[in-house]
Amino acid sequence: MxxxxxxxxxxxxxxxxxxxxxxxxxxxxxxxxxxxxxxxxxxxxxxxxxxxxxxxxxxxxxxxxxxxxxxxxxxxxxxxxxxxxxxxxxxxxxxxxxxxxxxxxxxxxxxxxxxxxxxxxxxxxxxSKEIIQILFMIPTYSVLFDSRISDRKKLFSITTMMLFITLFFRRYYAIMFVIFCLMWMLFFCKAKKHRLKFAIPFLIILWIGLWSVKQLVPSIYYEVIGIRAMTNASYETVANTIIVDVITGTGPIEFLLNWSINTLRLLFPVELFAKGVFQCITGIYLILIDCIMVKEFIKCTKSSNSNLSILLCLMFSFIICSALFEPDFGSYVRHETMFYPAVQMILIKMKEKNPKGDVSI
Incomplete structure (x- = not known):
């Protein structure tokens, strides 16, 4: 079209x-x-x-x-x-x-x-805490949106922002930072043609690491595994869109499967359609945005649009991190609003790539 x-x-x-x-x-x-x-x-x-x-x-x-x-x-x-x-x-x-x-x-x-x-x-x-957080992120957005700034400086800006927020505001940004780095190495660094050689050993090492922590330091392991149950306990009486793990069990495989499934649930929240009119509208919005991002992400892995790639890695690192502990869809949407500038810029850069035709209105 x-x-x-x-x-x-x-x-x-x-x-x-x-x-x-x-x-x-x-x-x-x-x-x-x-x-x-x-x-x-x-x-x-x-x-x-x-x-x-x-x-x-x-x-x-x-x-x-x-x-x-x-x-x-x-x-x-x-x-x-x-x-x-x-x-x-x-x-x-x-x-x-x-x-x-x-x-x-x-x-x-x-x-x-x-x-x-x-x-x-x-x-x-x-x-809200979110309004403070987006104030921390505005300097990084100003760097990311400037096409004159090199990728190296943009990556440095994101690293600085995530570490700053981790140290002084929200600790889970450390997890988000790790996910961002892994996504960039897997899909957009110069060695991306070797990503399968990197991804498979990484998954194996991740599983072995979780299993080892379970055997050596079970208290830390169960704290990580039980993070969703712990957050859900304080929300189950006030949230009608609570996210409950599909697979029961406390093993590393069950944990990774639930994490993957919950990521897909956040990307395509069709279950919201049965929760009410407002939730239905929110679900449609999320699906539209996420479908666009998935489509552009696939395109970017085959091209060299680094500006868009960095923004997409930032967004997907947030979504994957959220799937680990977000108690309900309402909290997820509230936290995702902090990334509205990134979403809007992704949409704008998509249009910049396709400036065909002129219409007067």
Whole structure:
């Protein structure tokens, strides 16, 4: 199918951005008055007000950041903060997207952007750990999106970002970093023609490593194996899209099989269609995005589009890492919103590769 490049009138841009503003307002209203979900926001505000500290460094960093504004402006209402952050975040996204408006104005990208913008307002733009995390990631995004910067510098930027977040915010980024490095070596480094020679021994070593840890240090092994059961225990009464392992058992093979199956479930969450209207829409969005990424990933393994390859490795390393411990699909979508800039840039770079035809609107 021929993709088209659009010459866009100023009137069309104004109408589209008014539509985006309406979607943002509607999504925030939906969150505050229908869904009534603010996730960790209420807990964070309460901890700030009553000066409660926890051992979880991500909560402590988030509470220290928002505590400055809560104490300065004397606002302790979660809904007011949700609207304020939603307005600031929405304006920032629309200003950024304006630079790529010609790519947004294709039907597929337009629909996906509207869905993405709605999810950002519902999940990301709140008093949350995610908003802090994306602030850490913005410098890395600015490097990744600059085509003038070499691959080596981009990889260094991602390494620095992941290690920084691991040390000061969320430890699971260490796992994500390892997965990112393995994916890059397997599919996109100069020796990718030998990836099967590398992949098979790696899987064998991984299995032997898990088996050895089980025999030598069983407490650590069962802590890793039981990470999903542990996180699910605190979510099973509040989440209706909880992710439960399909295969029972605590052996290395069962663990790796469940990890693989859960990765596929996150990539293609068809089970959400039976959970309700909102979950159904979310499921359609995830499947559309993930199908595009899988398709582009396969293409990139056969070409030399390194800019797109790095973004795709970043996204898939997050998805594979999430399959290890995310307790439910809602948490997964909320965390994935931090990678919205990467998703949008993947879609934009796809259009840049196919600038055929001109249409005036």
């Amino acid at each position: 021929m993709l088209k490049r659009y010459r866009i009138s100023n009137q069309s841009i104004r109408i589209a951005f008014l539509l985006f503003v309406f979607i943002g307002i509607f999504s925030k209203f939906l969150q505050a008055n229908v869904l009534g979900q603010f996730y960790d926001g209420e807990r964070i505000l309460n901890d700030i007000i009553y000066d409660i500290k926890f051992t979880d460094r991500s909560y402590n960093v988030t509470e220290a950041f928002f505590g400055i504004f809560v104490k300065t402006f004397k606002i302790a209402d979660i809904k007011i903060w949700a609207w304020l952050i939603g307005i600031i975040g929405g304006v920032a996204v629309l200003r950024w997207v304006k630079n790529y408006v010609k790519y947004i104005f294709t039907l597929d990208n337009f629909i996906l952007f509207m869905l993405s913008f709605s999810l950002l307002e519902i999940y990301l733009f709140n008093v």
